[in-house]
Amino acid sequence: MNIKIVSVGKIKEKYLKLGIDEFSKRLSKYCKLEIVELSDEKAPENLSKKEIEIIKEKEGKKILSHIKDNTYAIALAIEGKNLSSEELADKLNNLSIMGRSNITFVIGGSLGLSKEVLDRADFKLSFSKMTFPHQLMRLILLEQVYRSFRIIKGEPYHK
Numbered sequence: 001m002n003i004k005i006v007s008v009g010k011i012k013e014k015y016l017k018l019g020i021d022e023f024s025k026r027l028s029k030y031c032k033l034e035i036v037e038l039s040d041e042k043a044p045e046n047l048s049k050k051e052i053e054i055i056k057e058k059e060g061k062k063i064l065s066h067i068k069d070n071t072y073a074i075a076l077a078i079e080g081k082n083l084s085s086e087e088l089a090d091k092l093n094n095l096s097i098m099g100r101s102n103i104t105f106v107i108g109g110s111l112g113l114s115k116e117v118l119d120r121a122d123f124k125l126s127f128s129k130m131t132f133p134h135q136l137m138r139l140i141l142l143e144q145v146y147r148s149f150r151i152i153k154g155e156p157y158h159k
């Protein structure tokens with residue numbers, strides 16, 4: 001399975017970089033992992049709604065250029081659907097069985113994802129109603145994808 005993560009914004013925190021590297025290494029045993037890190041647009045305080053939409057659209061265009069047509073795209077969105085770890089594992093396994101082995105996860109920047117990206121997504125995945133910073137979200141996503149593969153393979157992991 002090919003897993004791509006397209007994410008807006010750099011990882012600045014060292015402790016998150018360490019965690020991301022660790023789970024990327026662990027995941028490499030189960031899939032081909034590619035992380036595409038896109039630069040975020042400058043977003044000063046007090047932007048108008050219109051300005052926020054323009055920035056999200058610009059970031060969205062960059063994101064869309066990294067989602068190939070044959071890819072099953074999963075956008076991370078607070079308003080998306082909650083899945084248990086077992087349900088995410090099932091979803092990835094079923095996609096693989098159906099020959100959909102190219103999966104792209106998308107994580108937005110500080111302003112979130114554009115309508116165009118959300119419309120392109122085949123599935124919108126929520127990790128709860130809480131807002132996580134994009135840097136932490138990348139680590140949480142990697143851990144959950146790693147957990148999915150452990151579940152799929154029937155291998156032991158933390159409860």
Ligand SMILES: C[S@@+](CC[C@H](N)C(=O)[O-])C[C@H]1O[C@@H](n2cnc3c(N)ncnc32)[C@H](O)[C@@H]1O
Nearest residue numbers: 076077078107108111112126127128130131132
């Ligand atoms: C700082 S958040 C953006 C917050 C923005 N106000 C919004 O509503 O999307 C950055 C990105 O992290 C991801 N994210 C943050 N919290 C999430 C959650 N609970 N579930 C799924 N994705 C989340 C989303 O992809 C989001 O675009």
